[in-house]
Amino acid sequence: MAQLKRFGFGLQALIVLAIHPDEQLSSSEMADQIRCEPTALRKILSQLREADIIEVRQGRTGGYQLARRPDQITLMQIYAALHDEEPIWDRMLDTTGDHLFGQKVNHAFQQLMGDINTQVTRILGTYTLASLIE
Template sequence: MREEKCTSPRNHKWFGLSLQALVVLSHKTCAVSSSEIAPKLCSEATLLRRVLAKLAKAGIVSTREGRDGGYRLSRPADSITLAEVYLAMRVGQPLSSGMLDTTGVSAFGQEMKSAFIDITNELEQMTIEVLSHYTIAQLASRICEEKMSMLKDAPAAALITLNHNESDVS
């Protein structure tokens, strides 16, 4: 089976989903199933399992099978950087893909392609550098404690209702 890269347009949301799942896991003390996490992210469990599999492969989460199985952080949330998650998800260079697709095979097109590669490589490095300054614990702390207590205890339907009601307020 060929390894799937998370660079196609349909997978650009994988990085965001992975960060949200890790924040949820950072507030749990036991293993949590993808079926329990998915509704909190308004996502599907099958998609979330693919995202979590990438994180498991990178050693960011651990998995446990069976009735009490699920996912948990492999190490403390304050030691997992957003850059590490970004690289694990292989978000890659979505901007460069589009830019590179616009260049032609002419001499001018090839010169532009070379310039685009240099620029997008620099953008990628800057992105990783910025993300390396943040951890899952820091991201989790930005969420109001009241909301996190609701994530721990509330059924998914109540959370979805809450999210819809909050969007009406803004």
């Protein structure tokens, strides 16, 4: 569930950057605006920087900016940058056992989870950061 919170806060931070394209904002400014713990937001921003979604400049006049235009950043790119755990639905496999019935159900669950992952990827790929601002 933590990954979904990171995704939500990350999206909000990126929206803030997108609506201030000519400014470099500090993590504290963004954290205040989206009501997020600044330390947690800095970790999120670090992951987004590693994925080349945002840029950071150090120093007194530094701050964060988008690395690309909002219409060039898909929600799937953002999700992938902030996603470092298995999706929550993958935990369904933990409920199946090593017995015959559990093995059959496990196979069905794997197919279901594959379909869910495919749809999530497809849907998030059709939205961009710009579509959340409009």
